[in-house]
Amino acid sequence: MAAEPARQQSNALLSIGQVLARLQDDFGDLTPSKLRFLEEQGLVTPERTKSGYRKFSQANIERIRLVLTLQRDHYLPLRVIAELLEELDQGKDPIIPGASPRSASSILAPRRVLSSEELRRSTGASARFLGETIAAGLLPAAEVFPHDCVAQLTALMKLAERGITPRHLRAFRVAAERDAELISHAVSTRGVKSTTPHGAEDSMELAGYLETVRSGVLRRRVSGA
Template sequence: MALPQAEQSSRELLSIGQVLELLRDDFSDLTPSKLRFLEEQGLVTPSRTKSGYRKFAQSHVERLRMILELQREHYLPLKVIAEVLEEVDAGRDPVIPGAAPRSVSSILTPHRLLSGQELCRITGASNRFLGEAVAAGLMPAVEVFPREAAAQLTSLLHLAEQGITPQHLRALRVAAEREAELIAHAVASRGIKTSTPQGLEDSLELAAHLETVRSGVLRRRFGAA
């Protein structure tokens, strides 16, 4: 399985501190200096803000998890790990060198869920803010959250700092739900159930196209295109 390094939009990126929070439970010896070293070795390439701060996409986090797992559990040197990553980037699922027939995809740690308290600690959000986001329908009303929720809540915090609160974004949620219905109808019209892997893949592809169209509209609105 490939772990592409394509960047996510800036609102979904994580700081180095947030990455450490996400990975430290599984890799307690992980430090900022070790992350920087892995970057210097060319194993992971986070984006940079204009101020020079590192920003990590979810794909970077999964790549780091793979690297750290290969180091800790399989004792692979970084040179060999780099070769494994080249295979992964090429879309292949290589067998781990020196191991019994076992592919790289089989070693990835399942996504760990976050409690509301952990989510707030990682992002710096207050419990009240998280509650407001849930009440606005922008975050799921659940006991535990997927790790991707950290990026979403961080984005909501950045928006709130600019005066765009979760309450202001209720219309965005409604619009997104209408788009989801539109996509589901389009997929179903071709005789494909959205609950199937093919249906999910087609739905996400259509969602990506809609996001491109929306971005173009916004860019024109602000005179950027």
């Protein structure tokens, strides 16, 4: 029970002062005015209370950390950073000027999450539609979302436009849960725990094979082959 308050606190929205407390050890020159400047430049979009106070999510903090890292360690101007962020928000893998692919991947990895507001802004989805996809088990019920949710939510919106709503796709969640159990069993029979790095890698490999088979079966059925 002791861990629950800590978890709730980690998901809470933070004030400017709390954001500074989290980041100033790594970025000593960070000030409230600099945070407001990043917002004015459109690089971060904190939420606002009814009284107008800024509140920052964990996704906001990770975005700020990325911006400051790119400024300090790679000397990138804000214009270039804004372009990198835009590519990330579109689910792409941008190239950091002057950085090796491995270094770029390490730097960008922490940013690969979006708040619900950022996810909706990236896709144009309404809060109601996002809620329907979560209720159907098609997207995670979480404070932040992986970047691949951008492509998933966009696809779900396209399907909904053609009359295939999240409610119709609940069976996908059931099938995915069944596949996950199948994979977990297959991995465990080899004496490997799915929670270990090797087990996770093995599980993802099997998931890829299942996805290839499922896609082929579906396409053949649709084409009547």
